[in-house]
Amino acid sequence: DFDARIRFTRKDELGTLADSFNHMAQKLQEIEQMRQDFVSNVSHEIQSPLTSIKGFSKALHEGELPDDTRKRYLQIIHEESERLSRLSENLLRLASLEAKHHPFRPFPYALDEGLRHAVIAAEPLWSAKGLTVELDLRPIILIADSDQLSQVWTNLLGNAIKYTPPGGTISLSLTEAENSVTVSIRDTGIGIPAEDLDKIYERFYKVDKARDRSVGGNGLGLAIVKTIISIHGGEIALESAVGQGSTFSVTLPKP
Numbered sequence: 006d007f008d009a010r011i012r013f014t015r016k017d018e019l020g021t022l023a024d025s026f027n028h029m030a031q032k033l034q035e036i037e038q039m040r041q042d043f044v045s046n047v048s049h050e051i052q053s054p055l056t057s058i059k060g061f062s063k064a065l066h067e068g069e070l071p072d073d074t075r076k077r078y079l080q081i082i083h084e085e086s087e088r089l090s091r092l093s094e095n096l097l098r099l100a101s102l103e104a105k106h107h108p109f110r111p112f113p114y115a116l117d118e119g120l121r122h123a124v125i126a127a128e129p130l131w132s133a134k135g136l137t138v139e140l141d142l143r144p145i146i147l148i149a150d151s152d153q154l155s156q157v158w159t160n161l162l163g164n165a166i167k168y169t170p171p172g173g174t175i176s177l178s179l180t181e182a183e184n185s186v187t188v189s190i191r192d193t194g195i196g197i198p199a200e201d202l203d204k205i206y207e208r209f210y211k212v213d214k215a216r217d218r219s220v221g222g223n224g225l226g227l228a229i230v231k232t233i234i235s236i237h238g239g240e241i242a243l244e245s246a247v248g249q250g251s252t253f254s255v256t257l258p259k260p
Protein backbone atom coordinates (compact mmCIF):
# COMPACT_ATOMS: atom_id res chain seq x y z
CA ASP A 6 0.00 0.00 0.00
CA PHE A 7 2.75 2.35 1.13
CA ASP A 8 4.81 1.52 -1.99
CA ALA A 9 1.91 2.05 -4.29
CA ARG A 10 1.29 5.44 -2.78
CA ILE A 11 4.90 6.54 -3.29
CA ARG A 12 4.88 5.31 -6.86
CA PHE A 13 1.65 7.16 -7.51
CA THR A 14 3.08 10.39 -6.09
CA ARG A 15 6.21 10.12 -8.21
CA LYS A 16 4.27 9.37 -11.33
CA ASP A 17 2.08 12.33 -10.61
CA GLU A 18 5.11 14.58 -10.14
CA LEU A 19 6.69 13.32 -13.37
CA GLY A 20 3.45 13.98 -15.15
CA THR A 21 3.35 17.54 -13.85
CA LEU A 22 6.99 18.04 -14.86
CA ALA A 23 6.32 16.68 -18.34
CA ASP A 24 3.31 18.98 -18.65
CA SER A 25 5.36 22.06 -17.78
CA PHE A 26 8.12 21.03 -20.20
CA ASN A 27 5.57 20.59 -22.97
CA HIS A 28 4.04 23.92 -22.12
CA MET A 29 7.46 25.59 -22.17
CA ALA A 30 8.39 23.93 -25.48
CA GLN A 31 5.16 25.15 -27.01
CA LYS A 32 5.78 28.70 -25.72
CA LEU A 33 9.31 28.65 -27.14
CA GLN A 34 7.95 27.51 -30.48
CA GLU A 35 5.44 30.38 -30.47
CA ILE A 36 8.17 32.89 -29.61
CA GLU A 37 10.39 31.51 -32.39
CA GLN A 38 7.48 31.82 -34.86
CA MET A 39 6.89 35.43 -33.73
CA ARG A 40 10.59 36.20 -34.17
CA GLN A 41 10.57 34.78 -37.70
CA ASP A 42 7.41 36.71 -38.61
CA PHE A 43 8.92 39.89 -37.19
CA VAL A 44 12.12 39.54 -39.23
CA SER A 45 10.21 38.81 -42.41
CA ASN A 46 7.84 41.76 -41.82
CA VAL A 47 10.73 44.15 -41.16
CA SER A 48 12.55 42.90 -44.27
CA HIS A 49 9.45 43.42 -46.34
CA GLU A 50 8.94 46.94 -44.99
CA ILE A 51 12.57 47.78 -45.82
CA GLN A 52 12.56 46.06 -49.18
CA SER A 53 9.65 47.89 -50.81
CA PRO A 54 10.89 51.48 -50.34
CA LEU A 55 14.43 50.38 -51.23
CA THR A 56 13.21 48.88 -54.50
CA SER A 57 11.65 52.24 -55.43
CA ILE A 58 14.71 54.21 -54.38
CA LYS A 59 17.01 51.93 -56.37
CA GLY A 60 14.82 51.96 -59.46
CA PHE A 61 14.20 55.70 -59.61
CA SER A 62 17.77 56.72 -58.78
CA LYS A 63 19.03 54.38 -61.53
CA ALA A 64 16.62 55.95 -64.01
CA LEU A 65 17.79 59.44 -62.97
CA HIS A 66 21.41 58.41 -63.30
CA GLU A 67 21.07 56.75 -66.70
CA GLY A 68 18.52 58.74 -68.59
CA GLU A 69 18.18 62.18 -70.11
CA LEU A 70 14.84 62.94 -68.52
CA PRO A 71 12.58 65.96 -68.86
CA ASP A 72 12.67 68.28 -65.85
CA ASP A 73 9.19 67.44 -64.57
CA THR A 74 9.96 63.69 -64.70
CA ARG A 75 13.21 64.24 -62.79
CA LYS A 76 11.31 66.22 -60.17
CA ARG A 77 8.68 63.49 -59.83
CA TYR A 78 11.33 60.77 -59.44
CA LEU A 79 13.21 62.83 -56.84
CA GLN A 80 9.94 63.38 -54.98
CA ILE A 81 9.31 59.60 -54.89
CA ILE A 82 12.87 58.96 -53.67
CA HIS A 83 12.33 61.55 -50.92
CA GLU A 84 8.98 60.04 -49.83
CA GLU A 85 10.36 56.51 -49.77
CA SER A 86 13.34 57.65 -47.67
CA GLU A 87 10.87 59.27 -45.25
CA ARG A 88 9.07 55.93 -45.07
CA LEU A 89 12.31 54.19 -44.11
CA SER A 90 12.99 56.82 -41.43
CA ARG A 91 9.49 56.38 -39.97
CA LEU A 92 9.98 52.63 -39.94
CA SER A 93 13.25 52.85 -38.05
CA GLU A 94 11.84 55.44 -35.60
CA ASN A 95 8.80 53.29 -34.92
CA LEU A 96 10.84 50.11 -34.48
CA LEU A 97 13.11 51.85 -31.97
CA ARG A 98 10.12 53.32 -30.14
CA LEU A 99 8.42 49.95 -29.85
CA ALA A 100 11.61 48.16 -28.81
CA SER A 101 12.29 50.75 -26.13
CA LEU A 102 8.71 50.59 -24.80
CA GLU A 103 8.84 46.80 -24.69
CA ALA A 104 12.29 46.66 -23.10
CA LYS A 105 11.18 49.35 -20.61
CA HIS A 106 14.42 51.29 -21.23
CA HIS A 107 12.63 54.50 -20.45
CA PRO A 108 11.09 54.00 -17.06
CA PHE A 109 7.50 55.14 -16.94
CA ARG A 110 7.61 58.64 -15.39
CA PRO A 111 4.12 59.81 -14.57
CA PHE A 112 3.53 63.47 -13.70
CA PRO A 113 0.44 65.67 -13.55
CA TYR A 114 -0.69 65.99 -17.15
CA ALA A 115 -3.30 68.38 -18.58
CA LEU A 116 -5.16 66.05 -20.91
CA ASP A 117 -7.13 68.74 -22.77
CA GLU A 118 -3.97 70.75 -23.41
CA GLY A 119 -2.15 67.65 -24.66
CA LEU A 120 -4.97 66.96 -27.13
CA ARG A 121 -5.16 70.58 -28.29
CA HIS A 122 -1.41 70.60 -28.78
CA ALA A 123 -1.56 67.45 -30.96
CA VAL A 124 -4.31 69.00 -33.11
CA ILE A 125 -2.29 72.19 -33.62
CA ALA A 126 0.89 70.24 -34.44
CA ALA A 127 -1.02 68.26 -37.08
CA GLU A 128 -2.71 71.31 -38.61
CA PRO A 129 -0.57 71.36 -41.78
CA LEU A 130 -1.73 67.80 -42.49
CA TRP A 131 -5.47 68.19 -41.86
CA SER A 132 -5.86 71.66 -43.31
CA ALA A 133 -4.01 70.64 -46.51
CA LYS A 134 -6.65 67.91 -46.94
CA GLY A 135 -9.55 70.26 -46.28
CA LEU A 136 -10.58 68.40 -43.13
CA THR A 137 -12.46 70.02 -40.25
CA VAL A 138 -11.36 69.25 -36.69
CA GLU A 139 -13.94 69.69 -33.92
CA LEU A 140 -12.95 69.79 -30.26
CA ASP A 141 -15.20 69.19 -27.28
CA LEU A 142 -12.75 69.38 -24.38
CA ARG A 143 -12.66 70.52 -20.78
CA PRO A 144 -9.81 70.79 -18.29
CA ILE A 145 -8.80 67.42 -16.85
CA ILE A 146 -5.59 66.59 -15.01
CA LEU A 147 -4.27 63.04 -15.13
CA ILE A 148 -1.11 61.43 -13.81
CA ALA A 149 0.63 60.31 -16.97
CA ASP A 150 3.79 60.29 -19.06
CA SER A 151 3.28 63.31 -21.32
CA ASP A 152 5.76 62.21 -24.05
CA GLN A 153 4.10 58.83 -24.31
CA LEU A 154 0.53 60.16 -24.37
CA SER A 155 1.46 62.78 -26.93
CA GLN A 156 2.67 59.90 -29.13
CA VAL A 157 -0.75 58.26 -28.70
CA TRP A 158 -2.67 61.37 -29.82
CA THR A 159 -0.24 61.95 -32.71
CA ASN A 160 -0.70 58.40 -33.99
CA LEU A 161 -4.50 58.28 -33.60
CA LEU A 162 -4.98 61.73 -35.08
CA GLY A 163 -2.49 60.93 -37.87
CA ASN A 164 -4.51 57.83 -38.80
CA ALA A 165 -7.80 59.76 -38.70
CA ILE A 166 -6.24 62.28 -41.12
CA LYS A 167 -4.67 59.60 -43.37
CA TYR A 168 -7.81 57.52 -43.68
CA THR A 169 -10.38 60.32 -44.10
CA PRO A 170 -11.04 61.64 -47.60
CA PRO A 171 -10.85 65.41 -48.22
CA GLY A 172 -13.74 67.41 -46.82
CA GLY A 173 -14.32 65.04 -43.88
CA THR A 174 -14.52 65.79 -40.17
CA ILE A 175 -12.48 64.62 -37.18
CA SER A 176 -13.96 65.13 -33.70
CA LEU A 177 -12.14 64.88 -30.40
CA SER A 178 -14.16 64.69 -27.22
CA LEU A 179 -13.77 63.86 -23.53
CA THR A 180 -16.20 62.01 -21.29
CA GLU A 181 -15.63 61.62 -17.59
CA ALA A 182 -16.69 58.76 -15.35
CA GLU A 183 -16.07 58.42 -11.63
CA ASN A 184 -12.65 56.75 -11.92
CA SER A 185 -11.74 57.27 -15.53
CA VAL A 186 -11.82 59.57 -18.50
CA THR A 187 -12.41 58.57 -22.12
CA VAL A 188 -10.92 60.38 -25.10
CA SER A 189 -12.84 59.70 -28.32
CA ILE A 190 -11.28 60.40 -31.69
CA ARG A 191 -13.96 60.08 -34.36
CA ASP A 192 -13.48 60.40 -38.10
CA THR A 193 -15.77 60.30 -41.13
CA GLY A 194 -13.22 58.24 -43.07
CA ILE A 195 -13.10 54.96 -44.97
CA GLY A 196 -13.74 52.81 -41.87
CA ILE A 197 -12.40 49.36 -40.98
CA PRO A 198 -14.12 46.05 -41.90
CA ALA A 199 -15.52 44.08 -38.93
CA GLU A 200 -13.18 41.11 -39.55
CA ASP A 201 -10.12 43.36 -39.11
CA LEU A 202 -11.22 45.14 -35.92
CA ASP A 203 -9.31 42.96 -33.46
CA LYS A 204 -6.19 42.54 -35.66
CA ILE A 205 -5.29 46.15 -36.32
CA TYR A 206 -3.25 46.49 -33.11
CA GLU A 207 -0.87 43.74 -34.25
CA ARG A 208 2.54 44.88 -35.38
CA PHE A 209 2.70 45.46 -39.16
CA TYR A 210 -1.01 44.76 -39.66
CA LYS A 211 -2.58 46.80 -42.45
CA VAL A 212 -6.16 46.41 -43.60
CA ASP A 213 -5.34 47.04 -47.23
CA LYS A 214 -1.67 46.76 -48.15
CA ALA A 215 -2.11 48.34 -51.60
CA ARG A 216 -3.99 51.30 -50.16
CA ASP A 217 -1.52 51.73 -47.35
CA ARG A 218 1.42 52.11 -49.74
CA SER A 219 -0.05 55.31 -51.07
CA VAL A 220 -0.43 56.80 -47.57
CA GLY A 221 2.94 55.57 -46.33
CA GLY A 222 2.00 53.61 -43.19
CA ASN A 223 4.02 50.73 -41.75
CA GLY A 224 1.44 49.12 -39.49
CA LEU A 225 3.28 49.93 -36.24
CA GLY A 226 1.36 53.03 -35.11
CA LEU A 227 -1.47 51.24 -33.32
CA ALA A 228 0.87 48.65 -31.76
CA ILE A 229 2.74 51.58 -30.17
CA VAL A 230 -0.56 53.17 -29.07
CA LYS A 231 -1.77 49.96 -27.46
CA THR A 232 1.52 49.40 -25.60
CA ILE A 233 1.53 52.95 -24.17
CA ILE A 234 -2.11 52.75 -23.08
CA SER A 235 -1.54 49.48 -21.31
CA ILE A 236 1.54 50.94 -19.52
CA HIS A 237 -0.88 53.63 -18.26
CA GLY A 238 -3.38 51.04 -17.04
CA GLY A 239 -5.89 52.14 -19.67
CA GLU A 240 -7.84 50.55 -22.49
CA ILE A 241 -8.55 51.25 -26.12
CA ALA A 242 -11.78 50.44 -27.96
CA LEU A 243 -12.79 50.82 -31.58
CA GLU A 244 -16.08 51.17 -33.38
CA SER A 245 -16.12 51.43 -37.13
CA ALA A 246 -18.32 51.10 -40.17
CA VAL A 247 -16.89 50.80 -43.68
CA GLY A 248 -17.48 53.96 -45.68
CA GLN A 249 -18.79 55.85 -42.65
CA GLY A 250 -15.88 56.27 -40.29
CA SER A 251 -14.14 55.07 -37.14
CA THR A 252 -14.10 56.03 -33.48
CA PHE A 253 -11.11 55.13 -31.30
CA SER A 254 -11.87 55.52 -27.58
CA VAL A 255 -9.02 55.63 -25.09
CA THR A 256 -10.00 55.20 -21.45
CA LEU A 257 -7.45 56.24 -18.82
CA PRO A 258 -7.66 56.01 -15.04
CA LYS A 259 -8.26 59.27 -13.13
CA PRO A 260 -6.02 60.00 -10.15
Ligand code: ADP
Nearest residue numbers: 164165168196205211212222223224225226227
Ligand atom coordinates in the same frame (compact mmCIF):
# COMPACT_ATOMS: atom_id res chain seq x y z
P1 ADP B 1 -0.29 52.47 -40.34
O1 ADP B 1 1.04 53.05 -40.10
O2 ADP B 1 -0.34 51.51 -41.50
O3 ADP B 1 -1.40 53.48 -40.38
P2 ADP B 1 -1.39 51.59 -37.81
O4 ADP B 1 -0.89 50.54 -36.88
O5 ADP B 1 -1.48 52.97 -37.30
O6 ADP B 1 -0.49 51.50 -39.09
O7 ADP B 1 -2.83 51.13 -38.31
C1 ADP B 1 -3.03 49.80 -38.76
C2 ADP B 1 -4.07 49.75 -39.85
O8 ADP B 1 -5.35 50.06 -39.31
C3 ADP B 1 -3.85 50.79 -40.95
O9 ADP B 1 -3.00 50.28 -41.94
C4 ADP B 1 -5.26 51.00 -41.47
O10 ADP B 1 -5.56 50.00 -42.41
C5 ADP B 1 -6.14 50.79 -40.25
N1 ADP B 1 -6.56 52.06 -39.61
C6 ADP B 1 -6.01 52.65 -38.51
N2 ADP B 1 -6.67 53.78 -38.16
C7 ADP B 1 -7.68 53.92 -39.07
C8 ADP B 1 -8.73 54.89 -39.26
N3 ADP B 1 -8.87 55.94 -38.45
N4 ADP B 1 -9.59 54.69 -40.32
C9 ADP B 1 -9.44 53.62 -41.13
N5 ADP B 1 -8.48 52.69 -41.01
C10 ADP B 1 -7.60 52.82 -39.99
